[in-house]
Amino acid sequence: MKKNSNNTNNNMKQNILICATKLIAKNGIKNTSLADIAKDVNISKGTLYYHYSSKDDIICDIADSHLHIVNKAVLNCVQNMKTENPHDDTVKFIMQKISTIESTGRVHMYLICEAITGNDTLRERIKVKYIDWRQTLKTEILNSLEDSVENSDALSFLLISIIDGLVVQSLLKTEKIPFENISSFLVKNWF
Amino acid sequence: MKKNSNNTNNNMKQNILICATKLIAKNGIKNTSLADIAKDVNISKGTLYYHYSSKDDIICDIADSHLHIVNKAVLNCVQNMKTENPHDDTVKFIMQKISTIESTGRVHMYLICEAITGNDTLRERIKVKYIDWRQTLKTEILNSLEDSVENSDALSFLLISIIDGLVVQSLLKTEKIPFENISSFLVKNWF
Amino acid sequence: MKKNSNNTNNNMKQNILICATKLIAKNGIKNTSLADIAKDVNISKGTLYYHYSSKDDIICDIADSHLHIVNKAVLNCVQNMKTENPHDDTVKFIMQKISTIESTGRVHMYLICEAITGNDTLRERIKVKYIDWRQTLKTEILNSLEDSVENSDALSFLLISIIDGLVVQSLLKTEKIPFENISSFLVKNWF
Amino acid sequence: MKKNSNNTNNNMKQNILICATKLIAKNGIKNTSLADIAKDVNISKGTLYYHYSSKDDIICDIADSHLHIVNKAVLNCVQNMKTENPHDDTVKFIMQKISTIESTGRVHMYLICEAITGNDTLRERIKVKYIDWRQTLKTEILNSLEDSVENSDALSFLLISIIDGLVVQSLLKTEKIPFENISSFLVKNWF
DNA sequence: CATGAATGAGGGTTCATTCAT
DNA sequence: CATGAATGAACCCTCATTCAT
Numbered sequence: 001m002k003k004n005s006n007n008t009n010n011n012m013k014q015n016i017l018i019c020a021t022k023l024i025a026k027n028g029i030k031n032t033s034l035a036d037i038a039k040d041v042n043i044s045k046g047t048l049y050y051h052y053s054s055k056d057d058i059i060c061d062i063a064d065s066h067l068h069i070v071n072k073a074v075l076n077c078v079q080n081m082k083t084e085n086p087h088d089d090t091v092k093f094i095m096q097k098i099s100t101i102e103s104t105g106r107v108h109m110y111l112i113c114e115a116i117t118g119n120d121t122l123r124e125r126i127k128v129k130y131i132d133w134r135q136t137l138k139t140e141i142l143n144s145l146e147d148s149v150e151n152s153d154a155l156s157f158l159l160i161s162i163i164d165g166l167v168v169q170s171l172l173k174t175e176k177i178p179f180e181n182i183s184s185f186l187v188k189n190w191f
Numbered sequence: 192m193k194k195n196s197n198n199t200n201n202n203m204k205q206n207i208l209i210c211a212t213k214l215i216a217k218n219g220i221k222n223t224s225l226a227d228i229a230k231d232v233n234i235s236k237g238t239l240y241y242h243y244s245s246k247d248d249i250i251c252d253i254a255d256s257h258l259h260i261v262n263k264a265v266l267n268c269v270q271n272m273k274t275e276n277p278h279d280d281t282v283k284f285i286m287q288k289i290s291t292i293e294s295t296g297r298v299h300m301y302l303i304c305e306a307i308t309g310n311d312t313l314r315e316r317i318k319v320k321y322i323d324w325r326q327t328l329k330t331e332i333l334n335s336l337e338d339s340v341e342n343s344d345a346l347s348f349l350l351i352s353i354i355d356g357l358v359v360q361s362l363l364k365t366e367k368i369p370f371e372n373i374s375s376f377l378v379k380n381w382f
Numbered sequence: 383m384k385k386n387s388n389n390t391n392n393n394m395k396q397n398i399l400i401c402a403t404k405l406i407a408k409n410g411i412k413n414t415s416l417a418d419i420a421k422d423v424n425i426s427k428g429t430l431y432y433h434y435s436s437k438d439d440i441i442c443d444i445a446d447s448h449l450h451i452v453n454k455a456v457l458n459c460v461q462n463m464k465t466e467n468p469h470d471d472t473v474k475f476i477m478q479k480i481s482t483i484e485s486t487g488r489v490h491m492y493l494i495c496e497a498i499t500g501n502d503t504l505r506e507r508i509k510v511k512y513i514d515w516r517q518t519l520k521t522e523i524l525n526s527l528e529d530s531v532e533n534s535d536a537l538s539f540l541l542i543s544i545i546d547g548l549v550v551q552s553l554l555k556t557e558k559i560p561f562e563n564i565s566s567f568l569v570k571n572w573f
Numbered sequence: 574m575k576k577n578s579n580n581t582n583n584n585m586k587q588n589i590l591i592c593a594t595k596l597i598a599k600n601g602i603k604n605t606s607l608a609d610i611a612k613d614v615n616i617s618k619g620t621l622y623y624h625y626s627s628k629d630d631i632i633c634d635i636a637d638s639h640l641h642i643v644n645k646a647v648l649n650c651v652q653n654m655k656t657e658n659p660h661d662d663t664v665k666f667i668m669q670k671i672s673t674i675e676s677t678g679r680v681h682m683y684l685i686c687e688a689i690t691g692n693d694t695l696r697e698r699i700k701v702k703y704i705d706w707r708q709t710l711k712t713e714i715l716n717s718l719e720d721s722v723e724n725s726d727a728l729s730f731l732l733i734s735i736i737d738g739l740v741v742q743s744l745l746k747t748e749k750i751p752f753e754n755i756s757s758f759l760v761k762n763w764f
Numbered sequence: 765c766a767t768g769a770a771t772g773a774g775g776g777t778t779c780a781t782t783c784a785t
Numbered sequence: 786c787a788t789g790a791a792t793g794a795a796c797c798c799t800c801a802t803t804c805a806t
Contacts (some may be wrong), residue, residue, distance in 0.1 A: 155370055491689065623769060
């Protein structure tokens, strides 16, 4: 059957994707060579090129996968905002994003840096997702908080910024971030 | 005279620094070669190595210079918070940071990515500054708003996050960021 | 039936040959990969290897086919020399060869370059044909012009050279070649 | 002095050029790698790139050098046509071109193949020279033979073609080319 | 002080070829 | 018959770094 073949194929691509993501999360995009990835997957560079036509191709797949993960987190978060009281949601929201940072967060930053360093295809992809996320957040804020349009606009921009900003501080390992403190402040003053 | 020599020396270093910063802001750290920099300064690669012992050395100097600039902005911002009413300050604060982004913001992100990619010396330097800035902000919030310690802690973390987060969105060119909207929201709900 | 199988087989080989020739005429031998050919024929690389044991094998077949075409042209040309007056023949001869150049001519040059780059098998094949053509020409010249042996020898060498040389100039797109002018000159001075 | 440095530099470039030409004459352009050249010059690949910015760059230099050599031969040949009786000149002309073939002729063919395989810069360069040579030949024919414009046109095209064509046959090692025979035929019938 | 020349390790990429299924 | 997957050697090229002069 074709299916088996396809499965093998997909498994290999999946393997490559996982290893590449791992290595890039660790060392950054430019410091991860295709030789590194191939070695980690235990295949030859030639095989790597059989499955991916270029390094950019791999990065795009990583970006897709990453954005998909983040997207699920955002939707999940919005879902919570709908059904429960805002306090716990926000806490959970922030915590969730931040606690999974060490790997996801690094990939996030590397992709952003890659995107703004001339990789316009990548930037466009990320950009679309950011706009999507903000709109989703804004809509939900409008519905659940019955706030003004101006406020929901500002709030949606701010929430996304806060996430990215906290990711930065977390990766720089500046100070222990007082998540509970922050989230309770947010709930008290914003919602 | 030594002095003259030193001046020339410093001028040259300054030149290198300016050109390197310009090129890195444009193309990123990994996409800027020492040959590029030397050519832009109109000196040979050998001369470049006379003034800087390595590429990392140059990046560290760029980081110092960059952090110094940001530091001045932060202090200036705090100064304003002290003397005037918070509303306009915040507006100005945000606007100021964001409007100068295109070049400074890119350097900022590149340095952060470099820092979290194993360049621990650089990360330490940036980390120290971040802690410093947050403390400064927190102290000022405590004094001027006479708020609780918990709130000032949360607020200081949030403010810094917002800046970084807005820089990200600005560089990704996602959507036109409604600065006035955002700042008026902040003043209304936080101060 | 075997026959059917063989036909299919031959059709496939024919297909491969046509596509390969087309691609090589366009891009040259070294710039045409087996992957390119396989894609153009709409088969897999594996299948390609089922029909041809190596790239050289394909090239040899192309050479055979090409030399066969040229051979027919030469014979046709000689045939004309026999039956008609030399003037029009020569014109036709030259024009015919040159007007079909764009594709055939390129393949011709590529095969010659390949032949003199260490592919001795190929060179031998082409060499045999060249000798054959010259002998045919010489014999015909002897018969129809009743010229001396020395003259027919020289003339046959020259005619072949002129063809190849005009092909070169044509492919280099140097100047518009004045075919009528040339052929009338040849007829006037040589025959 | 700068001169010494420049000399060293030029010597190295000259060295590279000589070795590269030698290797390419032997194996063809595509079969000569930069590693091969570097090894032959006894330098590292990096050094090779210090002097030449790309393989195309080297090929262009080879082409320039080659065309210069051929140009000198053409001019020399024309000079002879002016001062002496045509018979010996022509003999000499042909012999000269053909006898130096083994290396120069191969380079000539390889450059032409490279030129018609999409290297338009190279093709333009060669094209310009071909036009130049033909014009020179034509002018000289007009002056020395006091022939008609049409004849000089045809004759100049033919002469150039014959050279290229004989080069092809010589490199294919078809048959021993009867140079004396050919040249005496040419003199008798054309001049 | 300043430089041009040299280097070597490594980068991404291509491709003819093999082979189990 | 036909294929997709795998390979490894080679290719062109980049670049931070060194060093004699």
